[in-house]
Amino acid sequence: MDAEETAQEQSIHFYDRPGVELDRIPVGGGVPFGLERVVNKAIGIGGVYGAWGESYDNEALQGFAEDLLQGPLPPEQRMNLAELGFVSRHHTPDLTPDQHIQLEVEVGARFLREAALTCGWRPSEVEAILIGSSGPTSDDYLSKIGRAAGIPESALKVSVHKACDSSTSGLHLALNPALPENEQLEMNLAERLAGKKVLVGGIEGLSRLLRMAHDKYAVQLFGNAAGIIGFIPGKTIKFLAGKSLEAFDEEGTLQFRMFYPHKRRTTDGTTNVEVVQVAENLIRVAGLMHEPENGEGVAMAGPMGMVKLFVRNGVQVVRDAYDAYQEKLAELGLTGKSLAVAIVHHANLKINRLKEKQLQGLGISLPMPWLLSDFGNVSAASNMVALLRQLPRLNPGDHILIDGFGAGTYYDTLAVEMGMGGTAPAG
Numbered sequence: 001m002d003a004e005e006t007a008q009e010q011s012i013h014f015y016d017r018p019g020v021e022l023d024r025i026p027v028g029g030g031v032p033f034g035l036e037r038v039v040n041k042a043i044g045i046g047g048v049y050g051a052w053g054e055s056y057d058n059e060a061l062q063g064f065a066e067d068l069l070q071g072p073l074p075p076e077q078r079m080n081l082a083e084l085g086f087v088s089r090h091h092t093p094d095l096t097p098d099q100h101i102q103l104e105v106e107v108g109a110r111f112l113r114e115a116a117l118t119c120g121w122r123p124s125e126v127e128a129i130l131i132g133s134s135g136p137t138s139d140d141y142l143s144k145i146g147r148a149a150g151i152p153e154s155a156l157k158v159s160v161h162k163a164c165d166s167s168t169s170g171l172h173l174a175l176n177p178a179l180p181e182n183e184q185l186e187m188n189l190a191e192r193l194a195g196k197k198v199l200v201g202g203i204e205g206l207s208r209l210l211r212m213a214h215d216k217y218a219v220q221l222f223g224n225a226a227g228i229i230g231f232i233p234g235k236t237i238k239f240l241a242g243k244s245l246e247a248f249d250e251e252g253t254l255q256f257r258m259f260y261p262h263k264r265r266t267t268d269g270t271t272n273v274e275v276v277q278v279a280e281n282l283i284r285v286a287g288l289m290h291e292p293e294n295g296e297g298v299a300m301a302g303p304m305g306m307v308k309l310f311v312r313n314g315v316q317v318v319r320d321a322y323d324a325y326q327e328k329l330a331e332l333g334l335t336g337k338s339l340a341v342a343i344v345h346h347a348n349l350k351i352n353r354l355k356e357k358q359l360q361g362l363g364i365s366l367p368m369p370w371l372l373s374d375f376g377n378v379s380a381a382s383n384m385v386a387l388l389r390q391l392p393r394l395n396p397g398d399h400i401l402i403d404g405f406g407a408g409t410y411y412d413t414l415a416v417e418m419g420m421g422g423t424a425p426a427g
Contacts, residue, residue, distance in 0.1 A: 013055040013088050014374045025052065027103040028095050035110070037118045038388040043396050043419035044236035046119040047199075047229035049385040051090035051375065052107050053207055058082060064091055065219040068210055077216045079302075081376075085349030089223025089376030092207040101137045104205045108145030111226045115199050116149075119230035123150035127196040130158040130174055131228075132166025132380035134406075135209045135259035135297065143282060145203075154281060158189065161260045162273070162287035164345055165412055166380035167202035167227070168404025169285065172412045174198055175239035181285060184275035189283075194234045201228030202380030212257070212297035221348070222298075223376035227384030235420070240399065241324035242414030245317045246272055249290045253309040254407040255299040256289040264288065272408070287408045307351050314351075314405050315358045321401070321413040322364050328415070339415065340398040341390055342366040345405055346375075346382045366401060379406065394418050 015022060015034045024030045031052055039046030056064050058081045065073050081087070095103065108131075116123045129151060131142055138144070142159040151157075158173065160166040173179060177190040203226040210219050231237045249255075261284070262274055272288035292299040300306070329335050344352050349370055356368050371386040372378065378385065383404050394400065396419030405411045 012374065013057070014051055014090070015055055020050070025103060025106055027099050027106070028093055031092055031103055033107070033110075035114060037114065038391050039118055040391045040394060043394060045229060045231045045391060045418070046115070047201070047227065047384070047388050048111055048114045048118055049225070049227035049381070049388045050111070051223070051225045052103070053090040053092040053224050055088050055090055057088045058086070061089070061220060068219045069214055069216060073216060079217065079220045081220060083349070085346065085370050085373055086221070086376045087373045090225065091223060092205070094211065100205070100208045104137050104203070104208070105141070105144050105148060107205070107226065108141070108203050109148035111201070111203060111228050112145055112149035112151060112199060115201070115228035115230050121197055121230065124152055125197055126151050126155055126199055128156040128158070128174070128193050129199045130160060130170035131200075132160040132162070132170050132202040134161065134163050134166065134204060134206070134256065134379045136161070137205070137208070139261060156192065156281050156283070158283045158285060160285045161258070162285070162406055162410040163256055163289065163408055164347065164379040164382060164406030165404040165408070165410040166406065167200065168345070168383045168402055168412045169244070169410065171200045171402065172242055172244060172414050173285070174200055174233050175237065175416065176242045176414060179244060180271065181273060181275045185277060185283065190233065190239070195232060197230065198233060199228055199230050201384045202226065202382070204379045204381045206379060209297035213299065214296060215299050217300050217302055218298045221377045223378055225375050225378035225381040225385060227381045227388055229384055229387060236418070238417040240415040240417055241321060241328045242412070243317050243321040243324060245313060245411040246287070247313050247409050248272060248288065249309065249407065249409050252290040252299070253301045253305050255292045256407045257291050257295065257297050258286070258289050260284065260286050262286045262288055273410070287410050289408055306347060307354060309409060310347065310351055310405050311354050311358065313409065313411060314403070315355055317411040317413045318355070318359060318401070318403055319362055319364065321415060325415040337399060339366060339401050340394065342368045342401040342403060343383055343387045343390060344368050344403040346370070346372040346386060347377055347405070396420055
């Protein structure tokens with residue numbers, strides 16, 4: 001399926017898609033909610049994704065943006081969102097702080113519960129949850145939604161805060177025992193989770209953050225969404241190769257307020273990712289952000305600023321991961337096998353197309369379908385929503401690349417094998 005066909009398939013509002021389960025969450029005057037289930041029984045992976053809030057197409061978005069900005073959006077500041085790959089997105093109404101918490105706990109619990117059920121698991125069977133969120137409503141958000149969903153208190157809970165990279169980072173942590181984050185813990189996360197029933201994803205209530213900002217670009221780009229997958233590390237998803245990178249955004253091209261604890265800038269030149277075992281079964285992985293000086297939620301340069309920020313380092317990380325993947329193929333005696341698809345964070349279409357072009361110039365040709373036209377940039381939810389939309393097209397033994405990147409800046413790229421069987425060692 002080429003980019004044009006994919007865009008046409010998603011040119012409708014998400015809530016109008018067949019198969020989307022609709023509801024209205026009784027918070028404030030009622031908040032629309034939609035969820036879609038996806039399962040691929042052949043490879044043993046399932047999950048759910050969706051959104052909450054009213055759906056705004058590109059034309060209707062102007063009124064919403066001007067309401068948040070408390071003034072007109074001049075024509076020269078209106079982004080060509082269709083050119084950036086987006087036709088609609090979802091936003092919640094103006095709520096009180098307590099209502100935002102009530103809403104996002106209910107939303108998070110629903111996605112966790114339904115993801116487990118879609119996989120054929122009872123929530124009480126889930127052994128770990130790794131959830132990415134750019135701006136959680138509270139430090140104990142993951143514990144709250146796990147409890148509300150019926151996830152056992154004994155289940156390991158890992159809260160990941162690396163902006164748009166958060167869900168891919170969570171998946172990487174669950175699969176790659178060589179990641180440096182493990183050096184800050186008394187356990188190796190990937191080794192502990194091997195063979196367990198695990199939920200990984202991103203839950204992003206970005207409307208709440210936008211109401212704390214007055215950035216003309218952010219209010220047009222971002223929206224609410226969540227995507228959660230259920231899998232068994234080493235069995236239904238097997239790690240092949242991966243690379244991660246952090247490169248601090250000194251210039252503040254994409255500034256993001258940290259809604260989570262962090263000790264701020266390191267002075268020893270090591271890492272700005274802080275890994276803390278908050279409780280026996282609760283871990284927080286927190287990335288340092290270049291924060292807006294005025295205390296607002298987000299401040300960003302225009303679309304071309306984002307291109308410059310993410311493309312150079314992003315291409316290098318993908319190249320390094322691809323080279324490591326080729327080495328793994330040689331080790332397995334599978335030289336010549338190709339990646340079925342690359343699931344890339346949907347920051348905007350121009351970033352992805354330029355990365356694709358530059359990688360082709362390096363001799364790396366990867367299919368990168370555009371899959372989130374009806375969501376906008378949904379940060380940490382992006383990769384998991386895209387993966388779930390591609391899931392029905394995957395086959396047992398397929399190798400895929402998952403490429404995450406986000407403010408900070410942080411990058412996680414990994415190659416994995418899908419399915420019940422295949423060639424990669426199960427461990």
